Every structure is written in structure tokens, then in C-alpha cells.
Amino acid sequence: MTDATDASPAALLQPGRNCWTITRADRLAVIIDADEYFRAAHRAMLAAERRIMLIGWDFDARVALVPDEESPDAPTRLGDFILWLVRRRPDLEVFVLRWDLGALKSIFRGSTWITVLRWMRHPRITLKLDGAHPPTASHHQKIVVIDDSLAFCGGIDITSGRWDTREHRDDDPGRRNPGRQPHPPWHDATTALDGPVASKLGELARRRWQAAGGALLPPVRQRTVCWPEDLQPSIQGVSLAIARTSPEYADCGAVHEIEQLYLDLIGSARRHIYAESQYFASRRIAEAIAGRLTEPDGPEIVLINPVAAQGWLEPVAMDTARARLHEALRRLDMRARFRIYHPYTAGGAPIYVHAKVLVVDDRVLRIGSSNMNNRSMRLDTECDLVVDARADGNEHAAEAIAAVRNSLIAEHLGCRMDDVARSLADTGSLIGAIEALRGSGKSLRPYDRPDLSAVETWLADNEILDPEGPGGIFEPLAKGGLLRRLRFRRNWFRGRRARAPGE
Known part of the structure; x- marks a missing residue:
């Protein structure tokens, strides 16, 4: 797989790899x-x-x-x-x-x-x-x-x-x-x-x-x-790419352009990534973030999530996955470059985040239907759009992309776009700017980790605390979901008990 960090600006969006087509608006x-x-x-x-x-x-x-x-x-x-x-x-x-x-x-x-x-x-x-x-x-x-x-x-x-x-x-x-x-x-x-x-x-x-x-x-x-x-x-007057997710079905092959686009965009970031998503449950995205957090000069990453998923099943599946992935990333984040925030109204009511937005530095804007969960990467049909200001003829888009990000942050913090831009310039940090502007009333609040007793047990059981490298913290989550290794071990011991001595 090509490392998107080393890709030339024009090569970041590649039809057949991380998008369906590049066209113009x-x-x-x-x-x-x-x-x-x-x-x-x-x-x-x-x-x-x-x-x-x-x-x-x-x-x-x-x-x-x-x-x-x-x-x-x-x-x-x-x-x-x-x-x-x-x-x-x-x-x-x-x-x-x-x-x-x-x-x-x-x-x-x-x-x-x-x-x-x-x-x-x-x-x-x-x-x-x-x-x-x-x-x-x-x-x-x-x-x-x-x-x-x-x-x-x-x-x-x-x-x-x-x-x-x-x-x-x-x-x-x-x-x-x-x-x-x-x-x-x-x-x-x-x-x-x-x-x-x-x-x-x-x-x-x-x-x-x-x-x-x-x-x-x-x-x-x-x-x-x-x-x-x-x-x-x-x-x-801007070129942009259309990216899709489509599962294998009948005589239609699987399309995973959106997943590859997420990975390439995370890998291409220099200073910061700002994202809004209904969920944070994708192992592959979390693994890509983990790799960037271990770099001495990697980007800051800010994720805006709802406090809890809607429905009766989603909180069990999505919120539990988020807690586990967040805890694993927190243990790697030695330089405090990863944050999850939730928006609240002036009266203190949580605002449900359904937006699917990703802004990389001041140059890439992605808006679509896909969330940061496995369904959006592999199972559901999705469609995202992405603009890269480094592509030929798109240089004028950089200012607008930064304005979109600053406008979203200002909306959540209950302040003006100019305040966000000024705070970013003063602090040189996306997290620093948000922290400087956070207050009471309509604002962003940090993710409050749930009771981690079960999470701590899970991390220990799955050898998360002693990985071989950044990707290793998520290796037990692959090929079968977050609890694959727990199931593997349980089945292995059951198999051992069922065997006759000497087998």
C-alpha cells in the first residue's frame, strides 16, 4: 500500500484507490x-x-x-x-x-x-x-x-x-x-x-x-x-472526488474507497485533523490515528461526537467500542494530541452530532454520509465528497476550507469565527484554541470516559498494554471484531478441556 504521507499533492486522490472519480463543481x-x-x-x-x-x-x-x-x-x-x-x-x-x-x-x-x-x-x-x-x-x-x-x-x-x-x-x-x-x-x-x-x-x-x-x-x-x-x-470552480462504500452483493463487487480515503487523509495530515462523526468505532481508523500519535511531530486530532448513540442497540455496540478505542489511544497519546468533545446547548442539553465531516490542515474537506464505524467502511452503501486544495487549480479553496472548519468550531463553542481563527494563530494548536475558547453555556465538553473497570480488564486480557508497535494495540481487534481474541481464548480452552489426555 502506498504511504499517503509520501504521496505528491496531485496523487492524494486516486480513482480506483480512494475515490470513484474526480470531477468538477x-x-x-x-x-x-x-x-x-x-x-x-x-x-x-x-x-x-x-x-x-x-x-x-x-x-x-x-x-x-x-x-x-x-x-x-x-x-x-x-x-x-x-x-x-x-x-x-x-x-x-x-x-x-x-x-x-x-x-x-x-x-x-x-x-x-x-x-x-x-x-x-x-x-x-x-x-x-x-x-x-x-x-x-x-x-x-x-x-x-x-x-x-x-x-x-x-x-x-x-x-x-x-x-x-x-x-x-x-x-x-x-x-x-x-x-x-x-x-x-x-x-x-x-x-x-x-x-x-x-x-x-x-x-x-x-x-x-x-x-x-x-x-x-x-x-x-x-x-x-x-x-x-x-x-x-x-x-x-473546484475539482473534487466522489468516494463510495458498497458491500459485495449478488454480481456487484465490494467497493471500499471511503475506508482507504480515511486512511490516506489521516496519513497525509501535517498539523491537525478536525472531524465530526456520529460514531467512533472503526478499528482501522483508530489504528491509523494510533500510528500518527506515536510520531514525535504528528498532527493533533479532534473528534466531535454525540454524548451517546441513539437507539437501543447502538449505545451498546458503538459507545462501548468508542470507550475501548479511546482508552487504547489514550495510553499511546503521550503528547496529548487526541481529543474527543461533545457539543452542548446554552442550557446544557447535549446536541446530537449526525454530521460526517473531516478537515485536514487547511487543505482537505470531506463531507458525506459515512461515519467512523465499520458499517460505513465495509457494509452499508455510502457516498462522500472530498476537495483537496493542493490539487492543480484548487489553491483558492484553502481559505474556504479553513473557514468551514472555523465556522463549525465557532458554532459548537458559541463564539465567532474570528475568535477561532485568532485563537488558532495565538496558540498554534487546534486543541489549544478549543481549550482557550471553551466555557460555560453553549460549548464543547471533553469526552467523559465511562466506568473503565470492564475496559481495563479487556485491555489486560487482550495484551493491549504491551504491544509490539502502534498497530499492535489493535491487532486483537482484527478479523472478528473487538472481542475476537477473547472469543479465541475461550474457545481454545474449551477445546483443550474437550480433548482426551495425550491428544
């Missing part, structure tokens, strides 16, 4: 939190002429994309809005693809089943459930493509429980599910793009549609101007 806007995303998607779809493709993990037809008063002429709820669009545009077709198992539960949410029946009765709306994946896997991409002219791609699902603003105000009256029940503060991120990249994401969406059993769809040749007028681009 005329405009790229980084969209933070669903309040802005839902508005932008509503305005963009109003301009659709030929085709809208909604590719996602979940869609809730009851979700209001904008407040009623902001759209007096068009419906605001997703289900009614789609029906209104196709009735208004005689040439418009809409294709909706969502994960099949998730649909079994959500189809019975409130009036959703009525909307679904109305969609299915319309000849130009096609709804399909994506079951083209191995057992326990999920379709996890979040892509919207309009006339192959504009695309949204990132981590935000158009579903309930996602809406929030960047202020994450306590008791915000808008932060309610369609049934009007309040939901916790939610932090997320996606992108809007036009130009050739929209065509490539359209191709990706059509491929996924066909893989899920849909008809072969031709590309849309007619270009439509559907960029929302009040959406400000973050970067213009």
Missing part, C-alpha cells in the same frame, strides 16, 4: 444543519423540469421543508410538495429510493401510508425500497439530484427529528417532529453542488436505482438553472 456550498438544507432543497426542486431523484436512508413525507408562511403558493410538506410539483410540471418525473428495512417501520408513521399510496398511484412518481444489500446492511447514502444539474450530497436525511438551526436554541419551537413532539438538538451537514459533479452524482443515483431493481434511466440532457438564489457558494 462550478459551485459548492457547505450546508450546516437541516433548517438551511430543507429550505435550499425546497427552492431547488421548485425549478425542476425533468427529473428529481431522492436517494436516502429515510424520507418522511410529513416533514415540512419550510414554514407555511414562506411558501404561500406551494405546499411545504415533502409528500404534498412532490405531488404538487409533478402536477404542475407535465414532463417532470420523481424517483424515490430508500432503505427497505427502515421503511417497514416508517411506513406507518401518522399519515405517511396515505401519501405513499398517493405517490404510487401517480404515473410519474416511482417509489422503490432498496434491498440490494447483504443481511444487516443498510442503504445509507443521502443524495438528491435535480435534472442532473444540481445535487445535494452529505449526511442529512429529509426525515423527522433532523430539523435544527445552527444556534441550537433550547426549546426552539421549530424543533418538533410532524406529530408536534419536541426532539433533541441536532447537528448535521451536507453540500449543494452544480456543474459536472451533478451529472456524476446523477449517474451514481441511477446506478443505485438500477441495482435496487429499478429500470435503466437515461441521463438528463437538458440543463436546468436550479441553484437557489440566496444560497451562497463556499467554493467556486
Whole structure:
């Protein structure tokens, strides 16, 4: 494997290795939190002429994309809005693809089943459930493509429980599910793009549609101007890469571009890595971080996580894995260069982090659907976008990439972007800047390790405290999950007891 640290700037993104293709965006806007995303998607779809493709993990037809008063002429709820669009545009077709198992539960949410029946009765709306994946896997991409002219791609699902603003105000009256029940503060991120990249994401969406059993769809040749007028681009005229995860299934081979991209980006960092992820449970990513922490002049690494995973099973699996990986990394982090933080509101409520963002130094920006867990690396279908400011013609993107990172940190700390930039310059340290700006109220709080009695036992049993090298601390975790060696030893002793003497 090529060492990404030694790779030339132009060679960092390599189709066939850590991305599917390199293309170009005329405009790229980084969209933070669903309040802005839902508005932008509503305005963009109003301009659709030929085709809208909604590719996602979940869609809730009851979700209001904008407040009623902001759209007096068009419906605001997703289900009614789609029906209104196709009735208004005689040439418009809409294709909706969502994960099949998730649909079994959500189809019975409130009036959703009525909307679904109305969609299915319309000849130009096609709804399909994506079951083209191995057992326990999920379709996890979040892509919207309009006339192959504009695309949204990132981590935000158009579903309930996602809406929030960047202020994450306590008791915000808008932060309610369609049934009007309040939901916790939610932090997320996606992108809007036009130009050739929209065509490539359209191709990706059509491929996924066909893989899920849909008809072969031709590309849309007619270009439509559907960029929302009040959406400000973050970067213009930039090359970028599209990276994917797709498991081996039927006659489709496995694609692990995203995993390799994570490893290469971690290996390429010089000064610091800033990341936001719903989970931190990937052994391979943790092993790559471990290698950098043992270097005398390696980068600082800051990870923004939610306090705990949602659901009944995820906390058991994901939070336990995070505790174990964090403890192993803490023992290697002799220079205090690794931190996990959680964001909180001014009133002290934890903000759930669903964003999937990675910023390396001031030069690489990655936003997508993949988390730092094994599912996103190997099992689920994912799609990420990455911009490298060192690539030819991308030099102008560096300032914008740094601004995205500083804006995210400022959002979490409840301060201004200028304060973050100034603190970074004064301290020369990402961790130092965050620590200098952390305070009471809306801020970041360090990861509070859970009771480590079980973790300590696990570390001792798995020889984590006496590794042969940086990768060695994770060797027991490979080939079967975090507890592989524990299971191996238990089975070995059982086998010894079952054997007759002398065997």
C-alpha cells in the first residue's frame, strides 16, 4: 500500500484507490444543519423540469421543508410538495429510493401510508425500497439530484427529528417532529453542488436505482438553472472526488474507497485533523490515528461526537467500542494530541452530532454520509465528497476550507469565527484554541470516559498494554471484531478441556 504521507499533492486522490472519480463543481456550498438544507432543497426542486431523484436512508413525507408562511403558493410538506410539483410540471418525473428495512417501520408513521399510496398511484412518481444489500446492511447514502444539474450530497436525511438551526436554541419551537413532539438538538451537514459533479452524482443515483431493481434511466440532457438564489457558494470552480462504500452483493463487487480515503487523509495530515462523526468505532481508523500519535511531530486530532448513540442497540455496540478505542489511544497519546468533545446547548442539553465531516490542515474537506464505524467502511452503501486544495487549480479553496472548519468550531463553542481563527494563530494548536475558547453555556465538553473497570480488564486480557508497535494495540481487534481474541481464548480452552489426555 502506498504511504499517503509520501504521496505528491496531485496523487492524494486516486480513482480506483480512494475515490470513484474526480470531477468538477462550478459551485459548492457547505450546508450546516437541516433548517438551511430543507429550505435550499425546497427552492431547488421548485425549478425542476425533468427529473428529481431522492436517494436516502429515510424520507418522511410529513416533514415540512419550510414554514407555511414562506411558501404561500406551494405546499411545504415533502409528500404534498412532490405531488404538487409533478402536477404542475407535465414532463417532470420523481424517483424515490430508500432503505427497505427502515421503511417497514416508517411506513406507518401518522399519515405517511396515505401519501405513499398517493405517490404510487401517480404515473410519474416511482417509489422503490432498496434491498440490494447483504443481511444487516443498510442503504445509507443521502443524495438528491435535480435534472442532473444540481445535487445535494452529505449526511442529512429529509426525515423527522433532523430539523435544527445552527444556534441550537433550547426549546426552539421549530424543533418538533410532524406529530408536534419536541426532539433533541441536532447537528448535521451536507453540500449543494452544480456543474459536472451533478451529472456524476446523477449517474451514481441511477446506478443505485438500477441495482435496487429499478429500470435503466437515461441521463438528463437538458440543463436546468436550479441553484437557489440566496444560497451562497463556499467554493467556486473546484475539482473534487466522489468516494463510495458498497458491500459485495449478488454480481456487484465490494467497493471500499471511503475506508482507504480515511486512511490516506489521516496519513497525509501535517498539523491537525478536525472531524465530526456520529460514531467512533472503526478499528482501522483508530489504528491509523494510533500510528500518527506515536510520531514525535504528528498532527493533533479532534473528534466531535454525540454524548451517546441513539437507539437501543447502538449505545451498546458503538459507545462501548468508542470507550475501548479511546482508552487504547489514550495510553499511546503521550503528547496529548487526541481529543474527543461533545457539543452542548446554552442550557446544557447535549446536541446530537449526525454530521460526517473531516478537515485536514487547511487543505482537505470531506463531507458525506459515512461515519467512523465499520458499517460505513465495509457494509452499508455510502457516498462522500472530498476537495483537496493542493490539487492543480484548487489553491483558492484553502481559505474556504479553513473557514468551514472555523465556522463549525465557532458554532459548537458559541463564539465567532474570528475568535477561532485568532485563537488558532495565538496558540498554534487546534486543541489549544478549543481549550482557550471553551466555557460555560453553549460549548464543547471533553469526552467523559465511562466506568473503565470492564475496559481495563479487556485491555489486560487482550495484551493491549504491551504491544509490539502502534498497530499492535489493535491487532486483537482484527478479523472478528473487538472481542475476537477473547472469543479465541475461550474457545481454545474449551477445546483443550474437550480433548482426551495425550491428544
